[in-house]
Amino acid sequence: MPTRPWLRRLVVAELAAIAIVLAVVGWYVWQSRAAPSLNGMLLDPPQEIPAIQLTGSDGQPHALTDFQGKVTVVFFGYTHCPDVCPMTASTMARARAMLGNQADRVQLVFVSVDPERDSPERLASYLAKYDPTFLGLTGDEDRIRELATVFGVHYAKVESTSALGYLVEHTSSSFVLDTQGKLRAVLPFGLTPEQVASDLRALLRR
Structure with missing residues (x-):
């Protein structure tokens, strides 16, 4: 039919x-x-980062673009910080330890917003308490300000009666560059080490 x-x-x-x-x-x-689901905020498309050189806690010149091939976590802070910075450094150290054999593929970079007091030697001593692989960057104030502006980071010196001397108010988020050296994610302050480790694993898989 x-x-x-x-x-x-x-x-x-x-x-x-x-x-x-x-x-x-x-x-x-x-x-x-x-596009993995993150605890932080994924940036799509990722953003280019300029090669602004500063002095590392190892005494060598470094730009954030030097770490291509690794996932790089960038945090702006200072060694006299009483709260946010030590909490962030501790969280990142614990998160990195949770990555096991992938830990070597992650680099944390601590950019000082207090170059007046944060020498390369002081940064090295400070960061070694958390993880000896962490790298500090310091140097010319204008270059630090230029790099901070790229990330939308704000900071300002605040006079204080604290025994620590003046304080520096600053953005508390951390920033993650992918293996191509591009800004890929923003991690808000307050994430747990487990949440950070989960995000880093997701970004390492990309």
């Missing part, structure tokens, strides 16, 4: 609709794998 034309058209339309649904589902599955 010959197939009615309207029935043939209906079957074709249904097959086309199914194909569209499958394509949409496939796209969402691909997106979910390509």
Whole structure:
């Protein structure tokens, strides 16, 4: 018995609709794998970072673009900081330790917003208490300000009666560069080491 034309058209339309649904589902599955869910904020597309050189806690010149091939966590702070900086350094050290054999693929860089007091030697001593692989950067105030502006980081000296001397108010988020040296994610202050480690694993898989 010959197939009615309207029935043939209906079957074709249904097959086309199914194909569209499958394509949409496939796209969402691909997106979910390509863009991991993070506790922090994923930047897509990632942002280019200029090669601004500062002096490292190892006494050598470094730019953030030097660490391509690794996931780099960047934090702006200072060694006289009474709260946010030691908490962040501790969190990052614990998160890195949780990565096991992937830990060597992660570099933390601590950019000083207090170059007046943070010499390379002081940064080295301070960071070694948390993780000997952490690298500090300090140097010319104008270059630090330029680099901070790239990340949208704000900081300002605040006079204080504290025994620590003056304080520096500063942005508390950390920033993650992907293996291509591009800004890929922002980690808000207050994440647990487990949450940070989870985000770093996701970014290492990309």
